[in-house]
Amino acid sequence: MMTGYLLARAGVDVVVLEKHADFNRDFRGDTIHPSTLDLLHELGLLDEFLKLPHQEMAQLSGIFNGHLAPMADFSRLPTHCKFIAFMPQWDFLNFFAAKAKGFPSFGLHMQHQVIDLIFDQERVAGVRVKAPDGERDFHADLVIGADGRHAITHTRAGFEIQELGVPIDALWMHISKREGDPEQLFGFFCHGKLLVLINRETYYQAGFVIPKGGIETIKQRGLRALHRDIVALAPFLRDRIAELDDWSKIKLLTVQINRLRRWYREGLLCIGDSAHAMSPAGGVGINLALQDAVATANLLAAKLKAGPVSVADLRLVQKRREWPTRVIQAMQVFIHRRVVTGRESRSSDSLPILLKLLQWFPAFRSLPARLIGVGPRPEHIRSPVAHGN
Numbered sequence: 235m236m237t238g239y240l241l242a243r244a245g246v247d248v249v250v251l252e253k254h255a256d257f258n259r260d261f262r263g264d265t266i267h268p269s270t271l272d273l274l275h276e277l278g279l280l281d282e283f284l285k286l287p288h289q290e291m292a293q294l295s296g297i298f299n300g301h302l303a304p305m306a307d308f309s310r311l312p313t314h315c316k317f318i319a320f321m322p323q324w325d326f327l328n329f330f331a332a333k334a335k336g337f338p339s340f341g342l343h344m345q346h347q348v349i350d351l352i353f354d355q356e357r358v359a360g361v362r363v364k365a366p367d368g369e370r371d372f373h374a375d376l377v378i379g380a381d382g383r384h385a386i387t388h389t390r391a392g393f394e395i396q397e398l399g400v401p402i403d404a405l406w407m408h409i410s411k412r413e414g415d416p417e418q419l420f421g422f423f424c425h426g427k428l429l430v431l432i433n434r435e436t437y438y439q440a441g442f443v444i445p446k447g448g449i450e451t452i453k454q455r456g457l458r459a460l461h462r463d464i465v466a467l468a469p470f471l472r473d474r475i476a477e478l479d480d481w482s483k484i485k486l487l488t489v490q491i492n493r494l495r496r497w498y499r500e501g502l503l504c505i506g507d508s509a510h511a512m513s514p515a516g517g518v519g520i521n522l523a524l525q526d527a528v529a530t531a532n533l534l535a536a537k538l539k540a541g542p543v544s545v546a547d548l549r550l551v552q553k554r555r556e557w558p559t560r561v562i563q564a565m566q567v568f569i570h571r572r573v574v575t576g577r578e579s580r581s582s583d584s585l586p587i588l589l590k591l592l593q594w595f596p597a598f599r600s601l602p603a604r605l606i607g608v609g610p611r612p613e614h615i616r617s618p619v620a621h622g623n
């Protein structure tokens with residue numbers, strides 16, 4: 235959506251295809267990072283955007299083995315907004331969709347599921363789509379695969395995927411919110427168990443981390459055992475945990491970290507999770523995907539306006555975005571090994587040394603804030619604006 239918005243703003247003919255009928259999905263996370271808020275500021279959209287319902291979080295804290303652990307302080311970031319905005323991602327996407335529809339060269343087709351790539355010899359020349367009225371072909375100078383971690387684009391293109399290995403999956407569920415609940419707490423860790431609560435005003439979007447492939451064992455132990463595990467982490471949920479009275483209310487989200495060796499071939503570029511699937515650890519995947527979108531528009535918009543782009547042009551996008559991806563994925567692997575499932579978090583009742591340092595030296599909290607809130611090599615809007623847009 236962001237790439238589509240920026241390319242249409244530059245006057246490029248764009249069609250965005252979305253397989254669902256709306257953007258109301260729970261699985262993506264709700265974080266709008268300070269770097270994204272900077273992009274909105276650069277586009278002149280920030281004030282209007284911040285009128286949408288959201289919560290602002292300037293500090294990120296968790297409860298770790300029973301201790302309050304401050305983890306990140308966004309208040310000293312060199313950004314326009316010094317907080318993470320929490321907003322359901324469908325509101326963010328609907329906002330950009332409405333703005334993009336104002337550009338004459340933009341088209342959005344909902345319920346259009348890409349089912350295959352169309353090839354012209356070795357070149358990707360478009361996509362085949364399953365739409366409500368049957369199958370259709372869309373031909374294009376460039377297909378941008380922004381179709382997430384189960385992407386059909388990278389599969390059909392035959393791209394080689396490098397798996398980094400993740401020891402966790404996540405159970406994803408709604409738990410109601412009541413007056414007096416803590417507002418600013420985000421994560422509850424205890425001896426290798428982790429519960430994340432995203433505040434959605436009337437309910438929490440709750441994520442409970444489980445060992446990879448462990449869902450069957452958890453089901454065998456039964457719902458009551460799961461209730462007990464959750465309440466042990468966040469006792470204030472005791473009075474409503476029975477709401478989770480059926481497994482249909484609990485979704486399993488498989489977590490992956492991987493990246494393509496090559497993000498492109500003639501006529502196709504993959505970005506976001508399609509190029510590099512991110513885990514929820516650190517809440518950074520959305521930021522990285524948006525930064526890819528901005529870099530893509532910065533590097534390709536003017537060229538696409540004139541016609542097809544070359545493989546060398548597409549290589550530039552990977553060259554620009556691969557290093558930030560590697561840094562952030564290394565951070566996620568570290569979090570999985572040391573903080574979430576590591577020996578340190580299982581064996582002791584005290585805070586791991588890294589969190590102790592953050593507690594003792596508040597200035598250090600700017601470092602995780604920088605990694606989460608901005609990320610390495612932040613992008614800025616450099617793509618052109620077409621006359622009249």
Ligand SMILES: Cc1cc2nc3c(=O)[nH]c(=O)nc-3n(C[C@H](O)[C@H](O)[C@H](O)COP(=O)(O)OP(=O)(O)OC[C@H]3O[C@@H](n4cnc5c(N)ncnc54)[C@H](O)[C@@H]3O)c2cc1C
Pocket residue numbers: 251252253254261262263264265346347348349380381382383384385386404406441487488489490505506507508511512513514516517518519520521523
């Ligand atoms: C459980 C979980 C929680 C997470 N929480 C956070 C968080 O709090 N903060 C954060 O920053 N990151 C989080 N992440 C990571 C984050 O969700 C991703 O990194 C981010 O959403 C990637 O954005 P994207 O646009 O590349 O892909 P996606 O957000 O996955 O979007 C892909 C889009 O393409 C559509 N699509 C897919 N296939 C097709 C097709 N064949 N045809 C047409 N449309 C298609 C999908 O419907 C979807 O709208 C989380 C990940 C998981 C697994």
